[in-house]
Amino acid sequence: SSKIISITNQKGGVGKTTTAINLAAALAARLQDVLLVDLDGQGNASGGLIRNKKDCYPTAYEILMDKEDPAKAVYSTGREFLDIIPANDDLNGAKVELVSAEGREYRLKEALQNLKNSYSYIIIDAPPSLDLLTVNALAASDSAIIPIQCEYYALEGLSQLINTLSMVKKGINRSLEIEGVLLTMHDRRTSLSYQVMENIRKHFKGAVYNTVIPRNVRLAEAPSFGKSIFEYDSESAGAAAYNMLADEFLRDNSPE
Amino acid sequence: SSKIISITNQKGGVGKTTTAINLAAALAARLQDVLLVDLDGQGNASGGLIRNKKDCYPTAYEILMDKEDPAKAVYSTGREFLDIIPANDDLNGAKVELVSAEGREYRLKEALQNLKNSYSYIIIDAPPSLDLLTVNALAASDSAIIPIQCEYYALEGLSQLINTLSMVKKGINRSLEIEGVLLTMHDRRTSLSYQVMENIRKHFKGAVYNTVIPRNVRLAEAPSFGKSIFEYDSESAGAAAYNMLADEFLRDNSPE
Numbered sequence A, B: 001s002s003k004i005i006s007i008t009n010q011k012g013g014v015g016k017t018t019t020a021i022n023l024a025a026a027l028a029a030r031l032q033d034v035l036l037v038d039l040d041g042q043g044n045a046s047g048g049l050i051r052n053k054k055d056c057y058p059t060a061y062e063i064l065m066d067k068e069d070p071a072k073a074v075y076s077t078g079r080e081f082l083d084i085i086p087a088n089d090d091l092n093g094a095k096v097e098l099v100s101a102e103g104r105e106y107r108l109k110e111a112l113q114n115l116k117n118s119y120s121y122i123i124i125d126a127p128p129s130l131d132l133l134t135v136n137a138l139a140a141s142d143s144a145i146i147p148i149q150c151e152y153y154a155l156e157g158l159s160q161l162i163n164t165l166s167m168v169k170k171g172i173n174r175s176l177e178i179e180g181v182l183l184t185m186h187d188r189r190t191s192l193s194y195q196v197m198e199n200i201r202k203h204f205k206g207a208v209y210n211t212v213i214p215r216n217v218r219l220a221e222a223p224s225f226g227k228s229i230f231e232y233d234s235e236s237a238g239a240a241a242y243n244m245l246a247d248e249f250l251r252d253n254s255p256e
């Protein structure tokens, strides 16, 4: 059976999509069967890995709305061990359409039920909000990875994020855990980065990954070629960091 | 009478809050009466300018829900010519509570009706989403400033953003215009930045500000002291860029 992990933080631009794509790619390279679910109407995870996202039907929207068989929304990314459920703008409509629907928080969880057995890991890229899409992601997940930018506003949003996670854990998904807190866009040249890092490590203690993702322009360039960082520049600091993260992640998830 | 301007882009982390705070501060320094409205449940615009946001009641939430007189939600920032309507986590609840309310898109517009006459400019910091809060901001506005990061994912989200603006213009607010498109976090050292800039200028033509905001760590440090960039480091590249933006903005808005 597989483990389902959401990449979530309501603060925008903290590296959720970059982490979802590159962790998924790194796990696939380590022969883990991975499904990446794009749950953000911007469709950045889809756009960063596949070129034909506009031609895909059905997508995440149709499976949340229970209009199509979830298996039909699974597409190959052209890489071994890495499939994707893409997303597009329709997903923004789902939030409104599902408001009064029965069991609206569990739509994704139900959709992934039959897919779980074909993958070792399912990784969900969540949007920058605390809305129904993010709640669906957390309701379907065993755990959540929280990317946190080494910047001041990251600290401000923490308490809201923790509130949301505990609310979902109490009311919707008792087994939800924090998989880890990932420090991103760390810039060795600025003292702000170190101050925020210190603060986050004090706040989350052992939940923070040893791996810190540096600010590295190669990570920002890779999606414009539809490539993971490993395909685009395997020698880059970004590739090294996401490789380290994948190793740390697998150590946490392998049987003793 | 005053002009109401939303700072909006559903892509996260592109510099909406940084632009809202520093443009508002720069206009206040040019003796324009400015009200900054924080419409993001993260409350970053509030946290970046005032220290006591947790003590404020009422806030943006109460005025959207029509529970308090809007004038009561206006607070001084301690700077001349710059007031704020702060926000906190409650605002995330408004989205759900307002779903079936009468005239839910026009709540902010109505709330600002009586405040308009006391300010030359009202600047609204919108959240990273295309939801009811952003629609409220656009429905209340004369125009929108669109910050766009000089990065690949910025290009992907453009068509959705344009769709949303034209949807609001057709259905909710006929007079909504694009005030300008602002290129942010430009990094002179990377070719990606120049490629994206070129692409955006081709796409938006004359709507793009001549002013380009460089990536400048001082802009990221200032909010941790609750200061605008002008108070924190008036000699920085960030301060120079936002001063230039304010001048360009006032040129666009001054009578011939």
Ligand SMILES: Nc1ncnc2c1ncn2[C@@H]1O[C@H](COP(=O)(O)OP(=O)(O)OP(=O)(O)O)[C@@H](O)[C@H]1O
Residues within 6 Å of the ligand: A011, A012, A013, A014, A015, A016, A017, A018, A019, A040, A044, A126, A127, A128, A184, A185, A186, A213, A214, A215, A216, A217, A219, A220, A221, A223, A238, B010, B011, B012, B013, B128, B151, B152, B153, B154
């Ligand atoms: N470590 C890094 N170094 C440099 N750039 C990065 C890094 N991680 C991500 N980026 C770039 O920063 C921007 C924001 O990252 P990304 O889109 O992954 O964040 P996000 O949290 O998914 O954003 P959103 O909130 O909009 O979903 C993107 O342009 C991305 O390419």
Ligand SMILES: Nc1ncnc2c1ncn2[C@@H]1O[C@H](COP(=O)(O)OP(=O)(O)OP(=O)(O)O)[C@@H](O)[C@H]1O
Residues within 6 Å of the ligand: A010, A011, A012, A013, A128, A151, A152, A153, A154, B011, B012, B013, B014, B015, B016, B017, B018, B019, B040, B044, B126, B127, B128, B184, B185, B186, B213, B214, B215, B216, B217, B218, B219, B220, B221, B223, B238
């Ligand atoms: N020009 C810049 N140079 C360097 N850092 C910047 C710049 N502009 C903004 N930042 C920093 O980048 C991060 C994102 O900026 P900001 O929070 O203003 O974006 P936003 O669009 O409001 O994000 P959200 O989508 O979460 O509302 C913040 O930590 C901010 O301090």
Ligand SMILES: [Mg+2]
Residues within 6 Å of the ligand: A016, A017, A018, A040, A044, A125, A126, A127
């Ligand atoms: Mg994303």
Ligand SMILES: [Mg+2]
Residues within 6 Å of the ligand: B016, B017, B018, B040, B044, B125, B126, B127
């Ligand atoms: Mg913001």
